[in-house]
Amino acid sequence: MFSNIRYVLLTATRDRLFFGLLVGILGAAYISHVLGGTAMLESQQMALSFTAASARVIIMVGLIVFIGFHMRNAFDAKEIDVLLSRPISRTTLVLSYWLGFVVVATLLVLPTIVLVGVLGTLNHNGYLLWSLSLLLESWLVVSVALFASLTIKSGVGTVLSSLAIYTLSRMMGFFIATTKTGMLFKTESVNVGAQWTMTAISTVIPRLDFYAKSHWLIYGAKSYEDLWLVLMQSAVFIPLLLAAAVIDFKRKQF
Amino acid sequence: MLARAEISSKRRTKGLGVAIAVLLVFLAAQGGFWYHSRSIMPEMGIVPDVPGERTVHALSFGDEEAFFRLLALNIQNSGDTFGRFTALYKYDFKKLHDWFHLLDGLNNESSYLPAMTAYYFSQTQNPNEVRHLVDYLDEYTAGRVKEKWWWVVQGIYLAQHKLNDLDRAAALAERLRGVRGIPIWAQEMPAFVHEKQGEFGAALAIMEDIMKHPEDFSQGELNFMRVFIDERLHKLDEVKKEMEAVAAEQKKNHVPFTILEPPPSDVGAPRAPSAQ
Numbered sequence: 001m002f003s004n005i006r007y008v009l010l011t012a013t014r015d016r017l018f019f020g021l022l023v024g025i026l027g028a029a030y031i032s033h034v035l036g037g038t039a040m041l042e043s044q045q046m047a048l049s050f051t052a053a054s055a056r057v058i059i060m061v062g063l064i065v066f067i068g069f070h071m072r073n074a075f076d077a078k079e080i081d082v083l084l085s086r087p088i089s090r091t092t093l094v095l096s097y098w099l100g101f102v103v104v105a106t107l108l109v110l111p112t113i114v115l116v117g118v119l120g121t122l123n124h125n126g127y128l129l130w131s132l133s134l135l136l137e138s139w140l141v142v143s144v145a146l147f148a149s150l151t152i153k154s155g156v157g158t159v160l161s162s163l164a165i166y167t168l169s170r171m172m173g174f175f176i177a178t179t180k181t182g183m184l185f186k187t188e189s190v191n192v193g194a195q196w197t198m199t200a201i202s203t204v205i206p207r208l209d210f211y212a213k214s215h216w217l218i219y220g221a222k223s224y225e226d227l228w229l230v231l232m233q234s235a236v237f238i239p240l241l242l243a244a245a246v247i248d249f250k251r252k253q254f
Numbered sequence: 255m256l257a258r259a260e261i262s263s264k265r266r267t268k269g270l271g272v273a274i275a276v277l278l279v280f281l282a283a284q285g286g287f288w289y290h291s292r293s294i295m296p297e298m299g300i301v302p303d304v305p306g307e308r309t310v311h312a313l314s315f316g317d318e319e320a321f322f323r324l325l326a327l328n329i330q331n332s333g334d335t336f337g338r339f340t341a342l343y344k345y346d347f348k349k350l351h352d353w354f355h356l357l358d359g360l361n362n363e364s365s366y367l368p369a370m371t372a373y374y375f376s377q378t379q380n381p382n383e384v385r386h387l388v389d390y391l392d393e394y395t396a397g398r399v400k401e402k403w404w405w406v407v408q409g410i411y412l413a414q415h416k417l418n419d420l421d422r423a424a425a426l427a428e429r430l431r432g433v434r435g436i437p438i439w440a441q442e443m444p445a446f447v448h449e450k451q452g453e454f455g456a457a458l459a460i461m462e463d464i465m466k467h468p469e470d471f472s473q474g475e476l477n478f479m480r481v482f483i484d485e486r487l488h489k490l491d492e493v494k495k496e497m498e499a500v501a502a503e504q505k506k507n508h509v510p511f512t513i514l515e516p517p518p519s520d521v522g523a524p525r526a527p528s529a530q
């Protein structure tokens with residue numbers, strides 16, 4: 001298990017994932033700082049908000065691309081077959097991959113948290129909540145990408161479907177709110193149908209719009225509910241995806 | 255064998271000639287296209303069209319704060335992009351108002367938009383357009399005067415001095431009446447506007463209301479009130495005894511001559527060195 005985690009870390013280093021993404025995050029922070037400096041008021045708030053949002057997108061997209069192609073390569077190069085020939089269960093293999101990618105994600109998120117802290121902490125509790133939720137969001141995205149990479153046979157397909165789920169998860173709150181108004185279409189039955197459809201989809205899509213809000217960095221969280229929502233969503237959805245991935249992987253023929 | 259190689263070489267040369275001919279034809283076509291399109295420039299408006307509320311929420315991808323900041327910065331720089339500098343009278347202030355209203359839906363705690371309204375866009379060469387800015391400050395501060403009193407004051411200033419609409423200024427100033435916990439000069443704003451309208455009685459009534467709480471103001475403030483009532487309202491006789499009683503009480507309680515009342519820290523207003 002630990003050798004697999006170390007192997008994932010090695011490939012991440014070999015693929016210059018850490019270097020590439022951290023340079024990207026630093027660049028985004030610099031551009032955010034410059035953009036914030038052009039604001040006539042609340043420059044620090046501008047810089048913080050832009051840095052937080054852009055770093056989040058860079059990390060999540062980077063993780064999805066890395067996991068998608070790493071796993072595809074592992075299948076194509078028969079690495080998975082070799083690993084399965086050892087005395088290791090399929091469940092352990094999936095968990096070891098997940099843990100390896102989680103370590104990679106954590107190593108990317110921690111410097112980002114420090115960077116945002118260096119830019120300035122306007123609200124201490126908000127900063128802590130933002131940091132925790134960014135970490136959990138990255139773990140959840142790792143789970144989504146790993147699940148997709150184990151179930152979809154193409155690397156590009158894995159990346160695109162993971163990005164689609166990520167986007168949908170980020171917009172899920174908006175979709176639910178919009179369909180609930182019942183004003184989208186002229187025909188009431190279509191509105192009701194849209195509402196049902198969206199409700200059905202929302203039951204299996206995580207609510208990532210609860211995570212890493214840059215609003216927290218400036219004004220803090222509204223209540224403890226913000227924290228609970230993040231913790232509960234992560235506690236439910238990460239094991240759910242892992243279980244689904246394990247079931248699918250166990251049924252695979254090699 | 256040699257003949258075959260010769261044929262192949264001839265074919266290649268012929269194929270190359272065709273390829274070069276095609277390249278030249280399309281290069282000439284590109285030249286023609288350039289000649290036709292060289293004067294067509296992208297349309298660069300000043301204030302961008304205002305999107306729908308739903309669109310903005312959708313595009314924020316769950317991080318409304320970042321999108322608010324991005325759009326607000328975009329509005330600040332509108333008209334001044336691509337090396338252009340646009341005079342403020344050319345801006346569509348109705349659109350600006352709609353933008354501010356829309357962005358308030360993403361974040362109405364930030365002072366960024368009212369600051370842009372009060373300090374920047376209000377400098378327009380067309381004072382009539384300032385009414386849209388006053389309308390926005392009116393909406394922004396509604397129901398939370400105690401936290402946003404600074405922007406009410408800015409709205410009063412714009413209505414009175416830029417728009418020359420004393421009725422609008424008085425309506426806004428009325429919000430500050432009796433709001434304790436904000437600087438005395440801000441509480442006195444309705445009295446100043448009433449004085450400008452020639453309604454000295456109403457102005458005096460406001461001053462009397464403020465005087466009922468001598469613990470809120472310094473001796474210096476009391477002196478100002480005295481001068482205001484005497485020299486501008488000419489009604490000192492009506493409150494002379496009341497003022498003397500307040501002055502005696504303040505003297506007895508050793509109330510300081512001045513109490514520093516700096517503007518809020520987040521409104522971009524210059525502050526005295528001692529207040530920083």
